[in-house]
Amino acid sequence: MARIAQRVQNLPPYLFVEISRRIAEQREKGVRVISFGIGDPDLPTHPHILEALHDHTDVPANHRYPETEGLPELRQAIAAWMQQRFEVNLDPANEIVPLIGAKEGIANTALCFIDPGDIALVPDPAYPVYAIGTMFAGGESHYLPLTAENDWLPDLEAVPADIRERARVLWINYPNNPTGATAEIEFFQRAAQFGLDHDIAVLHDNAYCDVTYDDYQAPAYLQAADASAAGIEYFSLSKTFNMTGWRIGWACGNAEMVDALLRVKSNIDSGIPQAIQQMAIAALRDEDDQSTIAIAANNRILQNRRDKVVAALEAIGLEALHPRASLYVWAKIPEGQSSADFAARLIEEQGVVVTPGNGYGPSGEGYIRLSLTLPDNEVDEGVNRIAAFTSS
Numbered sequence: 329m330a331r332i333a334q335r336v337q338n339l340p341p342y343l344f345v346e347i348s349r350r351i352a353e354q355r356e357k358g359v360r361v362i363s364f365g366i367g368d369p370d371l372p373t374h375p376h377i378l379e380a381l382h383d384h385t386d387v388p389a390n391h392r393y394p395e396t397e398g399l400p401e402l403r404q405a406i407a408a409w410m411q412q413r414f415e416v417n418l419d420p421a422n423e424i425v426p427l428i429g430a431k432e433g434i435a436n437t438a439l440c441f442i443d444p445g446d447i448a449l450v451p452d453p454a455y456p457v458y459a460i461g462t463m464f465a466g467g468e469s470h471y472l473p474l475t476a477e478n479d480w481l482p483d484l485e486a487v488p489a490d491i492r493e494r495a496r497v498l499w500i501n502y503p504n505n506p507t508g509a510t511a512e513i514e515f516f517q518r519a520a521q522f523g524l525d526h527d528i529a530v531l532h533d534n535a536y537c538d539v540t541y542d543d544y545q546a547p548a549y550l551q552a553a554d555a556s557a558a559g560i561e562y563f564s565l566s567k568t569f570n571m572t573g574w575r576i577g578w579a580c581g582n583a584e585m586v587d588a589l590l591r592v593k594s595n596i597d598s599g600i601p602q603a604i605q606q607m608a609i610a611a612l613r614d615e616d617d618q619s620t621i622a623i624a625a626n627n628r629i630l631q632n633r634r635d636k637v638v639a640a641l642e643a644i645g646l647e648a649l650h651p652r653a654s655l656y657v658w659a660k661i662p663e664g665q666s667s668a669d670f671a672a673r674l675i676e677e678q679g680v681v682v683t684p685g686n687g688y689g690p691s692g693e694g695y696i697r698l699s700l701t702l703p704d705n706e707v708d709e710g711v712n713r714i715a716a717f718t719s720s
C-alpha cells in the first residue's frame with residue numbers, strides 16, 4: 329500500500345465533512361434538517377450574468393485552454409471595478425491575477441511566501457484555508473486571537489519578536505468569516521505599516537466586501553496608505569453575485585507578489601474557463617446597473633434573515649453579534665458547554681445545524697456560527713426550532 333504523505337495525514341477533517349455526516353444521520357431518521365451550516369448562497373446567480381455565459385459557450389476559442397493570467401478584458405473589468413468601487417488604481421497588466429475562486433488563490437499563496445519552517449500569522453478564529461495552505465507549504469501558523477475585547481481585530485503589537493522575525497505573511501479578513509466583524513481603513517493602515525516594518529506580506533481576504541447591511545460600505549485594504557507596497561488583496565464573485573458554483577475571483581495589489589502567485593499558478597492550473605470569465609466581466613461591468621440592483625435586493629433578503637436569526641438566538645439567552653456584513657451570525661454559547669456539544673445537541677434535539685466555533689481555531693471555542701444562506705421558509709422554521717431549544 330502506498331504511503332500517504334504526512335501533509336495529508338496531518339489534515340484535520342474538513343469541518344463540513346463531519347457536519348454532512350451528522351445531517352445524513354438525522355435524515356436517515358426521517359428528520360427534516362434545517363442547516364445554518366455552510367456559507368453557500370441559496371439564491372441563484374443573477375440572470376444577466378448567466379446570459380453572458382450562454383452567449384459565450386458556442387465560441388470555439390472558449391473551448392481551448394485559457395491563459396492563467398486571464399482574458400485582458402477581465403483584468404480591465406476588474407481594474408475598472410476597483411477604481412469605481414474603491415477608488416483604487418491598478419495596472420491590469422501586472423497588478424491583477426484572476427483566480428479559480430479566492431480559495432484557490434489563498435491556498436496557492438502559501439507557496440509564494442512560505443518555506444519550510446517559516447511562520448504565517450493567522451487570525452483565530454478564521455477561514456481554515458490560511459492555516460492549511462501554510463501547513464501544505466511546510467510552514468507553521470501562529471494564531472492571533474480575535475476576541476470581543478479587541479473588537480475582533482488581531483493585536484499586532486502582541487506578536488512576540490521571535491515570531492515576528494520568522495513570520496512571512498499576515499492574513500486578515502474583513503468583513504470577517506466566521507465572526508461577521510468589520511474593520512476600518514485605519515486598521516488596514518496599521519496592518520500595512522506592520523508588514524512594511526517587519527518584511528511581512530499583508531494578505532487581505534475581502535471575499536465579503538459587498539455582502540453588507542444597514543448601508544454599511546466595507547473598505548478595501550488597498551485603500552490604505554502604502555497598502556500595495558506591503559501586500560495583496562483577494563476578492564471573490566462567489567458571495568456578491570451568488571456565484572460559488574462558477575469559481576472565479578482575483579488577487580490584486582503589489583506587482584511582485586501578484587507575479588509570484590501567477591508563476592505558481594501557471595505551473596499548477598490552466599486558468600478559468602473563458603465563458604466563466606465572461607460572466608465575471610458582465611457582473612463587474614454592470615452596464616445597466618443590473619448587478620447593483622441585484623446586490624441590493626440580495627442584501628435586503630440576507631439582512632431580514634440576519635434580524636430573525638439574531639432575535640431567535642437572543643431569545644434563548646445567547647449573546648449574538650449583529651453583523652454589518654458577511655453571511656454569518658456569530659453567537660456565544662452559555663458557559664460550561666463546548667461548541668461541539670452545543671452544536672451536536674442542537675442537531676439531535678431540533679434537527680438544526682450550526683457550525684461549532686472551534687472548527688475555525690481554538691479561540692472559536694465557546695461560540696457557534698450560523699450562516700444565512702438558506703431559503704426564507706427554512707430560516708423561519710429554523711428560528712422556531714431554535715426558540716424551542718433549551719440552551720443551557
Ligand SMILES: Cc1ncc(COP(=O)(O)O)c(C=O)c1O
Nearest residue numbers: 429430431455505535564566577
Ligand atoms: C473568508 C473567505 N475567503 C474565501 C472564501 C472562498 O471564496 P471562493 O468561493 O471565491 O473560493 C470563503 C468561502 O467561504 C471565505 O469565507
